[in-house]
Amino acid sequence: MEDVGGQGFSVVGNAPLLDRLRRDVREGRLNHAYILDGAPGSGRHTLARWLCGAIACRNRPGQRTAADENQLGMFDSLPPVQPPADAPLPCGRCEDCRRILEGISPDVRVIGREGKATLGVDSVRFLRQDVLNPPNRLDTKIYIIEDAETMTVQAQNALLLTLEEPPAYVLFLLLCNGTDALLETVRSRAPVLRLAPLPDDDVRDALAAHGRRLSEEETAALLLQANGSIGRALALSDPRTLAPILRNRERCEALLACLADRRADEIMTAIYGWDTKRDVVCDILADLHLAVRDLVLLKRTEDIRTVFFTDRDAAADLADRFTSRALIRLYDAVWKARGALESNGNVRLTLTRMAQEISHA
Numbered sequence: 001m002e003d004v005g006g007q008g009f010s011v012v013g014n015a016p017l018l019d020r021l022r023r024d025v026r027e028g029r030l031n032h033a034y035i036l037d038g039a040p041g042s043g044r045h046t047l048a049r050w051l052c053g054a055i056a057c058r059n060r061p062g063q064r065t066a067a068d069e070n071q072l073g074m075f076d077s078l079p080p081v082q083p084p085a086d087a088p089l090p091c092g093r094c095e096d097c098r099r100i101l102e103g104i105s106p107d108v109r110v111i112g113r114e115g116k117a118t119l120g121v122d123s124v125r126f127l128r129q130d131v132l133n134p135p136n137r138l139d140t141k142i143y144i145i146e147d148a149e150t151m152t153v154q155a156q157n158a159l160l161l162t163l164e165e166p167p168a169y170v171l172f173l174l175l176c177n178g179t180d181a182l183l184e185t186v187r188s189r190a191p192v193l194r195l196a197p198l199p200d201d202d203v204r205d206a207l208a209a210h211g212r213r214l215s216e217e218e219t220a221a222l223l224l225q226a227n228g229s230i231g232r233a234l235a236l237s238d239p240r241t242l243a244p245i246l247r248n249r250e251r252c253e254a255l256l257a258c259l260a261d262r263r264a265d266e267i268m269t270a271i272y273g274w275d276t277k278r279d280v281v282c283d284i285l286a287d288l289h290l291a292v293r294d295l296v297l298l299k300r301t302e303d304i305r306t307v308f309f310t311d312r313d314a315a316a317d318l319a320d321r322f323t324s325r326a327l328i329r330l331y332d333a334v335w336k337a338r339g340a341l342e343s344n345g346n347v348r349l350t351l352t353r354m355a356q357e358i359s360h361a
Helices: 015-027 044-056 066-070 095-102 121-130 153-164 200-209 216-226 230-236 239-261 264-272 278-298 312-319 324-342 347-359
Strands: 033-037 108-111 141-145 170-176 192-194
Touching (some): 015 192, 033 044, 044 141, 044 170, 108 121, 121 153, 200 216, 216 230, 230 239, 239 278, 239 312, 264 347, 278 312, 278 324
Parallel strands (some): 033 192, 108 141
C-alpha cells in the first residue's frame, strides 16, 4: 500500500503506522521523540523524511510557519490553512516540502557516525548545544539520529539529559536496526515504531517502478534475499551484485542434487570447484545452511516459509530423497565448517573435511 503523500514523499507499506503518524500530525499530538526500528533498507529514512515533510508542509491543517509569521505586519492577520480533508500530506509542492526533499531545510539536522564504528558523545554534545537555538523557518526543529543503536553508553546518557526535558519545539527521530543496544531509559522516553517487512508483491512492484528488468527466476531469488526490504532489493538487483548470488545458489543446488543421488565422487568435485576465496566460500555455506534448514523443516511440514528455495514443491520433493538423520548431519557439518572459517581456519582444509563428512551423511 502506498501513502498518499505528495510528489517525492511516497512511502510503501506499514499503513497502520503511517495512519497513526498522519493523525498525530494533523491533530498536533506528536511525541517529542520516536524510535524508528527496522532493518537496513526497510524504509526508516524514507519514513523520517515523510514525517519531516508532514510537519513542515505549509498546506497541512492549521499550519502557520515561523517564516509566515515574520512576514506579517503589526496589524496583519494570517488565518490558519484549512486544506481539504483528503489533501495529500505532505503536499510535496510548497517551499518547505521542497526544502525537505532537497535536504536543505535549516531546521532538520542529521546526526551520524561519519564513518566511525560508533556514534560518540561528541556528536551528542553538539546536538545538546544546538537544541538551544530555536527553529529558523518551521515551528519544529527535527534531529534525525542515524544508527542510534551504535551510540556509546556515554552518548546515550548525554542524550538522555535532553530527552528528559527537551525544548517544546524539538523532535528527535532515532533510526536503528534493533533496539536491544539502546538503554532502557532511552527507550522509555520515545515510542518504538517498528517497520514491518513488506509483502513480496510490494517489493516486486518497486523493482518494476525503478526499471529493474529481471527474469522470474531472478526475481524470486532476489525476493528471498531482500526479506521484505525495498532498499535491499534495489541494491541486490544490480547485475554485479545479483550475478554472484545466483551463481552461489546454483552451486548449492548442484551439491544438494549430488547428495540426494549419493554420488560421492561428484560431491567432492562440486565442492572443490568452488572459489577458494574466504568471503565467497562463507557466502556459499550461508546459503547452503539456509537450504538445508528448508529441507529439514519440509520433512516435518509443508506449512513453512522457505528462505532459500523459490519452488516449495520442488524443495519438498528434494527433502523426500533424504532421511531426517542425513539432513541433520548435513546441517551440523555445514555449521561446523562455517565456524571454522569464522575462526580463520584454512579454507581448503575446511572444505575437505566438510566434503568427507557430508559424503557419508
